Amino acid sequence: MTDRQKDLSIVAIIALYNGAKFIEESVRSVLAQTLKPTEFIVVDDGSTDDGPAIVERLAKEHPVTLLRKPNGGQSSARNFGVTHSKSRLIALLDQDDAWYPHHLEKLVEPFKMDRGIPLGWVYSNLDEIDEGGGMVTKRFIDTLPGRHPKQTLTECIGQDMYILPSASLIAREAFEAAGGFDERLSGYEDDDLFLRLFRAGYDHTYIDEPLSKWRIYPGSTSYSPRMARSRMIYAKKLFEWFPDNPKQDRYYARDLIAPRFLANLLGECLKAMWNEDHTALPRILDDMQLVLRHLPKRKHRLLRLATSVLKIPGAARAVTRAKPILRPVVARLL
Numbered sequence: 001m002t003d004r005q006k007d008l009s010i011v012a013i014i015a016l017y018n019g020a021k022f023i024e025e026s027v028r029s030v031l032a033q034t035l036k037p038t039e040f041i042v043v044d045d046g047s048t049d050d051g052p053a054i055v056e057r058l059a060k061e062h063p064v065t066l067l068r069k070p071n072g073g074q075s076s077a078r079n080f081g082v083t084h085s086k087s088r089l090i091a092l093l094d095q096d097d098a099w100y101p102h103h104l105e106k107l108v109e110p111f112k113m114d115r116g117i118p119l120g121w122v123y124s125n126l127d128e129i130d131e132g133g134g135m136v137t138k139r140f141i142d143t144l145p146g147r148h149p150k151q152t153l154t155e156c157i158g159q160d161m162y163i164l165p166s167a168s169l170i171a172r173e174a175f176e177a178a179g180g181f182d183e184r185l186s187g188y189e190d191d192d193l194f195l196r197l198f199r200a201g202y203d204h205t206y207i208d209e210p211l212s213k214w215r216i217y218p219g220s221t222s223y224s225p226r227m228a229r230s231r232m233i234y235a236k237k238l239f240e241w242f243p244d245n246p247k248q249d250r251y252y253a254r255d256l257i258a259p260r261f262l263a264n265l266l267g268e269c270l271k272a273m274w275n276e277d278h279t280a281l282p283r284i285l286d287d288m289q290l291v292l293r294h295l296p297k298r299k300h301r302l303l304r305l306a307t308s309v310l311k312i313p314g315a316a317r318a319v320t321r322a323k324p325i326l327r328p329v330v331a332r333l334l
Helices: 023-031 051-059 074-083 103-107 153-157 172-178 189-199 225-241 252-274 280-292 297-310 315-321 323-333
Strands: 010-016 039-045 065-069 089-094 119-129 135-137 168-171 203-215
Touching: 010 023, 010 051, 010 074, 023 039, 023 051, 023 089, 039 051, 039 074, 051 065, 065 074, 074 089, 074 172, 089 103, 089 172, 103 119, 103 168, 103 203, 119 189, 153 189, 153 252, 168 172, 172 189, 189 203, 189 225, 225 252, 225 280, 252 280
Parallel strands: 010 039, 010 089, 039 065, 119 203
Antiparallel strands: 089 168, 119 135, 119 168
């Protein structure tokens, strides 16, 4: 066993922002690990609630370090925690998620093995829970399309990767080589990071066993306007990185990236019309125009015309009333 394989030091990092409701459960799930982390850091990202006070109380009796910084978003807080740690392996936990007791013990195992290609990260299946902690979906990854671990670029950019930070253990070497999280992103920052790790050639391993609990609910960041903005920043990055290449018959933008993000935007558009959200609708329609330019001309022209019509006063309300009729039409366009 090499010196690197012997070094299995782990830092557990939680980015905290107004997470008083769930932070104690998250912290205690780290403290309950059968394999204790070498370092345990909670980064308060400018909270205005009682979350930091809860962590301070727990830190009086347990080995928890609370760091504070001005609000800069989850990616910024995670990077800050990594910078202020030394351990070889990085274990991230969202403030509203929780680990099963054997989470770290299982994820660290592949890092003990001999391998020719450096291991960048290990991740696992997970269970989905609701706001109250009730079970929603066992083995959530099994319910999604796509295989794990990801083996091709197509698999990484054609749909959401569902490699969750809370379900992962990342090598510091790989994290730093990739440049850490893009601090502009508060949503899709996980896909962005793991795509860059994949592109850098690091190996990765998937453990097909739920080792963490992922809490998804209406108040979570998955449904926030910040998530919508991050999605478009990430989409622009993908269009820039992977333009269509007719010479090699590779149409990443046309066949993978544009349909992926257009599906999200159409869903948002229908929701905004249904709720008569006239603030969100113009932003969504502008985002759709950016995506549409990468589609084949026939689809591009038709959908571009549709988005132009929706900007006419009263048109969105009329379309909303026709929502049941439009669903199959939209499905055929994608």
